Amino acid sequence: MENRTHISVQGLNVHIRREHVLKDINLSIPDRKITAIIGPSGCGKTTLLRSFNRLIDATEGVRVSGRVLVDDEDILDPRAEVTHIRKKMGLLLQKPFPLPMSIYENVAYGPRIHGIRDRRRLDGIVECFLRKASLWDEVSGRLSQPASALSLGQQQRLCLARGLAVEPAIILGDEPTSALDPQSSQRIEQTFTELKRDYTIVIVTHILRQARRLADHVVFLYLGELVEQGPAWDFFNNPKHPMTREYIKGLIS
């Protein structure tokens, strides 16, 4: 199990206009663990995350080289078909963005576009994933209400349920708790630790304490370069690189 990996990055370089945003990144994301990508803002964490599901394509003036293997398929290959790659990964953004529809339709959106029409099956899917995102108890009585009426924390859990409903193997989170209050953040973190039994989770975070609490594996980026990566315990207690030591102590930010 230790060696299996959904995502492996080989020699990834990303330029945005004239800027070299990611420099020769090589890494493997371990299966069914929480991997935290940390580093100061502007170091390329989000860009790295977005190259996993090729959302980076939409960026103006972007050039990408290298390989990102997802289940042994090179997703950067121009012939790769993006929708099925993206279907393998749920994405949580910094701020929750519910789709302009009801709570129910938000979760059913993904399954519907992938061809599930049967109403009863959809009902089952919606309930199942709202439960997984620990939101069901709060919304079961008002599924037809607009999703925008929920609180921010609830919206973020709805976005999680929406992402899970297309049955991905991987969950990507781009600072998924940064817009939430402490209590909602805690619920999201708790949900993550429950979900890692079945999913590979990758989160970008600039909160060191969050990385310490959650991560099994840590990737540290600085100015577009991968400085150090490894199991969380080693990373925090026995950092090898001097820069890592300084960052953990809070000397560079």
Place this chain on the structure above:
Amino acid sequence: MARDRRFAEERLFRGLMIAATALIVSCLALILLTVLAKGLPFMSLDMVTRTPQGGYYLGKGGGVLNAILGSLYLAGGATLLAILIGLPVALYLNVYARPGGRFVAASRFAFDVLNGVPSIVYGAFGFTLMIFFGLRASLLGGIIAIALLILPMMARSMDEVIRLVPRELLEASYALGATRWETARRVVARQALPGILTAVLIAFGRGIGDAAAVIFTTGFTDAVPGSLLRPAATLPLAIFFQLGVPIPEVQGRAYASALILTVLILAVSLAARLLSRRLTRHVVK
């Protein structure tokens, strides 16, 4: 001292803004009052239920049903045609085209230029087109001319409201494995719906009120329009013709016709507002 001056400036500009607002509102009120005062005495059931009878333009019996229906068909048809072209354009510019590309900038510029072209030019252009295709003055010709006239404005205002849809909303949909078309149709169009409706509405209002573009293309007739290939009457032209007759009775009916046109536009606006309130329950703020 400086503080007093700042307060004085604040008061001055507030006063100017209130004055400007009052000017606009009173203009609108004045127009409505004139139309009401001059038109209402000549309003009758005949005006809206009958076509012009013999000698109508000399003060005899009848109404402007021909022009009411003609205008509704014309503006309705033109609006529909403009939506069919304008909405895909606006979605293309914002969902499909490479953001910040030259093509996008060029298209927007082209629409802005077209938007400034006077409506008589669209009329003349439509007329040339019709001659080329061997078409006579007809409802269809008018629909095409008016569609050309309102298309730039409609496409640009749709473009502006669709541009306001947060990028992240599109990304959320892509991340679920949705294609661009699914995202455009189910997420973008839905989120921008209130703005799209407003764009359609303004375009309809401009289309139904325009006289210059229809003068060559649609012709005029006293009959209710029965075919796309026959001429049709329109309210703006009906107002124009009646106002030109030196008989007070007929001029009064011109104002009554203007009143009908105003009420029509008002009714369509209100209906669309109500509709939009129903459809936009789910829009994310």
